Amino acid sequence: MADLLEPLGLDTIEEPALSFQQRAENLWADSIGWLDAHMIELLIGLAVAAVIVFVMMGVRRYGRRIYERNPTLETWQSVIGRTLAKTKTWFMIALALEIVAVYSNAPAAIAGTIGFFFSLAVVVQAAIWARSVILGVIEHRTLTDEETSETLASAMKLIRVLVTFGVVAIASIVVLDNLNVDVTGLVAGLGIGGIAIGLAAQGIFSDLFAALSIIFDKPFRKGDSINFDNTFATVEQIGLKSTRLRNVGGEEVIISNTNLLDKEILNLTRLNRRRIKFGVGVIYQTPADKAARIPEILRDVVQSLGNEFVRAGFVGFGDSSLNYELQFDVMSPDWDVVFQSQHETGIAIFKRFAEEGLEFAYPTQTTFTSAPDGTMIMPYPNVTMVATEKSEE
Template sequence: MTEPTSIEIIPDITEMNVAERLHKVGQDAITWLDTHTAEILIGLGFAAIIVLVMVGLRRYGRRWYERNTSLETWQSVVGRTMAKTRTWFMIALALEVVAVFSDAPGLIARSIGFLFSIAMVVQSAIWARSIILGFVEHRTRTDESSSEALGSAMKLIRVLVTFGVVAIAGIVVLDNLNVDVTGLVAGLGIGGIAIGLAAQGIFSDLFAALSIIFDKPFKVGDAVHYDGTFATVEQIGLKSTRLRAVTGEEVIISNTNLLDKEIMNLTRLNRRRVTFNVGVIYQTPPEKARRVPDILRDIINAEGHTFIRSGFTGFGASSLDYELQFDVQSANYEVVYNARHAIGIAIFQRFAEEGLEFAYPTQTTFTAAPDGEMIMPYPEGGWGASGDS
């Protein structure tokens, strides 16, 4: 006779553990509420004050931003960032304050702390992105030409900033979840190096364009000089800058190559200095030669320009040499060109009135007899004057 086989029913341990854990959490929560009522109320009071302050700051930030949406002032940049404070972050912050003040049970405290950490990381990423983009936009909104130049690069900048901020925030969140992020960080690093090497030229010109926009060595419409080229800036692009040479050609040069050169910005001159070299003949009487600097000074003052200096510089091969320096108070080269012309004509006219002769290359030949006595190179009275047939 066989004994009946008994079937043992094994309970689901996982479900039982979850149910027991939930029951325990409920019991702990009820006990916590009963024994820490005062602390919870105090924590709620502090949390309410903090939330009200943050709501007020968000409202004021939104008003600051709406007054100047073009981000021309730092106040509008900060205001836009404050306006991006999220409600769920305030709720998570309030829960964290209550948990800290009321000494919440372990599991509840850990859960609230975890949610607050996630909320803090995400909110910080939102603030960081807003600040970085606001800084870039603020620096470019102050100049129309710079803003236009950055228009083509702004989308790429937003993508790069967003990717960088999200990547950092994601790594921090995963680390809080106790996920090993070593491999992820290494992969991102290797990927970043590969992308950087592949697009080295593009990024180099992009950062050079940003350097031009931020540092502002020149802007659209400025006249610049580099490597013997005189040109006017017509467009500052993402990769290259276009200039119009004074001879009419369009010059296209990469931003990186342009910044490697020594650039002279001629538009920002508040004055231009002009130098004249003047020479008079050696037969000029010393009294008149001594008066030449004063004559030049009178000419400059009469024309309404700024006299700098004038004086004797040396004995030339065919002249007594003088130098004149004066400033024309204008950045416009056309004005300087006309002023130089007027000064030159005035010097020519005044020297004629004073009896001063301009020197020009001359050569005097002396002839001598074998004994060294100076003689005329031709018969006295000219050839044929002696009556010789």
């Protein structure tokens, strides 16, 4: 009607807006009509929703029992149990209403309202579960690994704050997006703020995440002997910012976690054996048959001490010696045992060579003197010894 009157220059007639009472009456009429038309679907939806809620309540009760048996989170079952125990009743109700509304084809107004509350409930419940799982995994690692429990325990307060902030921020953005709120500016603001905080505390967060990387990835543990650059040391403490080590000279070495992980680290403790190399040199006057038997002699010495022989043989002609090399494995990761075995092997080789008549070489030099015509002469003049008789008195 308004479109027909406008070309004639007549005033348009505005349709009166419905009052709250009229809208309520219309909603009630629509609801009654929907109940009459979809009673069977509504009853089936209610039954299905009741079963699902009953099952979820049983799962929650089961989770509580598991968590009550071991509230210290020492097992993965207790972590899962605590997470299941945090399932909220309002989430179950929202899930049940959503199932009923979808299955029974509820009116748009009712379905939209139920869908909004269901989306809100899902986001909040998922955030609660996520926080519980993340903190549960970290706390479980704190309790099961005694070597890293001290470091994780000191970091737990900061970790809880960071995890809670992250989960709440993500959940808030999702909720606002479901409310058709433009979250672009909020996301950009959080991003800029995060970058500013990250730049301001770059060193602290870098060392913190490096410490967590050491704890979870375990490239080394407390008490391990490691080698990096030219440092051989034993790990004494893994802190949030730095790791403290004790080198072989007794000095304490303190290095930041980030700097330590940037290096190539050799973990010597995880070896089930250690290889020892010996260089042996004998004089050039050694008979050829005895020189050929030296590798066999070295094998006998190594095996007599209970070590694992690898190889031995002639490696070169030295300035004043025939050079041999011996390689054998000591079947122990303990460096004290290895050092003692190296000592015993060296002494045993020394004794065996003495028994075999093999002489160790040492730096020597022989000087030859020649006459002007090239004839070899002695480096000192010939002296004729004259015997004299002692006269009798």
